[in-house]
Amino acid sequence: MQGMIFEKDSSAGYLANQMARLFAAGLQRRIRPLGLSPGQFPALLALWAKEGRTQKELVQLLDIEQATLANTLARMERDSLITRRASEEDGRVQEIFLTDKARVLEKEAVGAAIAQNAEALEGFSEQEKAQFLDFMHRAVAAMQKAQSGNSR
Amino acid sequence: MQGMIFEKDSSAGYLANQMARLFAAGLQRRIRPLGLSPGQFPALLALWAKEGRTQKELVQLLDIEQATLANTLARMERDSLITRRASEEDGRVQEIFLTDKARVLEKEAVGAAIAQNAEALEGFSEQEKAQFLDFMHRAVAAMQKAQSGNSR
């Protein structure tokens, strides 16, 4: 650590940020015509798989904070992608359902996400793709471990 | 594309987003005591290398939009990290300088970024680290190419 050379373009953190922004922009370009936005994607995937989930269940599934999800769900309700029905057993809980409008978009939206991933990984061999995903998983796991080890 | 199985955890875009957020959170944890935030990092790096740059120069260096940088610079000025001096040749232009406070933080801040990268890549061999950076560069380049090929 002598000459204090720190080039952003060889920093993993910088590249991760840039890559994530390009993914989001590319996905947005593809799904905006459907009336969707990138931040809604994880919630939609979970609801396409099974409706009637509660916000709490979604939070557990979707590595984002409760407050972030609450706001995203509010926007999705505003945009007529979901409806919420009060639970009968527990007055605090609401069950979340897709509207017909959202239900119908599954194929096109998932296709858009697949296409965006393909665009980013164009020129990668199957072996390289697998290795890239593995690297990302490992980096995520390492940072999650460090994070949780910190709060205790 | 039959069963429409799309697992977020094997989607490059999803992982990139998660990784970028963990990088930002980890860096923030480390540099908050210095009075810095992650979004200021690229501008700070460019100014530690050379002061007196204009906003336009920074935009060209820093893959972010002009409006994003304008807001980041406004926050940095508010936090007494930079000062701006009107150019004498051109009334539209302002030259940007670091305050003593910001100038002094270089070593610690860069050290924090290096430590965060190390945390994320713990367990990677040197060869794997290099390959990971190369993969990210390739994905970024592929998406940038697709993006620019779109607007023309």
Place this chain on the structure above:
DNA sequence: TCCTTTTATATAGCAAGCTATATTTATTTA
């Protein structure tokens, strides 16, 4: 010179993240 266009920066308004805190309902405990 005056008008138009270009350039540099700022502002408006939005999405998606975050932390911290409020609110409402359920559950526990004294």
Place this chain on the structure above:
DNA sequence: TAAATAAATATAGCTTGCTATATAAAAGGA
């Protein structure tokens, strides 16, 4: 059972990113 605690969701307020548009100064053209 009443008060305290816990749990589910919402809200406040912030940063960082974006697109689109406004503003002000400079440069160019008729």
